[in-house]
Amino acid sequence: MSFGIMDQNQLQTPTRTSSSIERCQAGLSEAEIELVDESYSRLERRLPAMTIAFCESAFEVHPDLRTLFPRGDASQRVLAASFLGFVVTNLRSEGRLCELLERMGSRGLLDAVTALEAEHIGRSFLATLSEFEGSRWTMDTAHAWARAYAWTLATIRRGALGRPLARSESCGAGRMESRA
Numbered sequence: 001m002s003f004g005i006m007d008q009n010q011l012q013t014p015t016r017t018s019s020s021i022e023r024c025q026a027g028l029s030e031a032e033i034e035l036v037d038e039s040y041s042r043l044e045r046r047l048p049a050m051t052i053a054f055c056e057s058a059f060e061v062h063p064d065l066r067t068l069f070p071r072g073d074a075s076q077r078v079l080a081a082s083f084l085g086f087v088v089t090n091l092r093s094e095g096r097l098c099e100l101l102e103r104m105g106s107r108g109l110l111d112a113v114t115a116l117e118a119e120h121i122g123r124s125f126l127a128t129l130s131e132f133e134g135s136r137w138t139m140d141t142a143h144a145w146a147r148a149y150a151w152t153l154a155t156i157r158r159g160a161l162g163r164p165l166a167r168s169e170s171c172g173a174g175r176m177e178s179r180a
Helices: 030-061 063-067 074-089 096-106 115-136 139-160
Strands: none
Touching: 030 063, 030 074, 030 115, 030 139, 063 115, 074 096, 074 139, 096 139, 115 139
């Protein structure tokens, strides 16, 4: 994924909040957000190694992804880690995350990524998370991360289509239906 169009200043990590009173802006349940947040907290100090492992995993499964993640491009890995941190720390934010992701989509963030490539990226991302979480990786954690990835991807794609999410579609009051 080429993150070159993102300004590093857009990815400043805000202060974390754990208030369960705040509305879930990403359409995830409070329990899912908490699982993602706890997992991220355990992984955060290992993000540099994770981004390298993610790229290796993605290239192994889908070698064509190398064009999206240039080998040896440390700045891309730093930006990818910053992007992940920004998304996770803003899952509860009041519309900010939604608006930013839509804006990134409208600026072409995923223009070069096909649906199949996005699927491969997601699988590699989850496999990397699982590897780094080890015995703490549960089905619930996997499900929460998968939903967060799917929502993030869908929000960026909606922005690319010039069709921002309505507040009732998850950026405001709504929540995604949980798969049972």
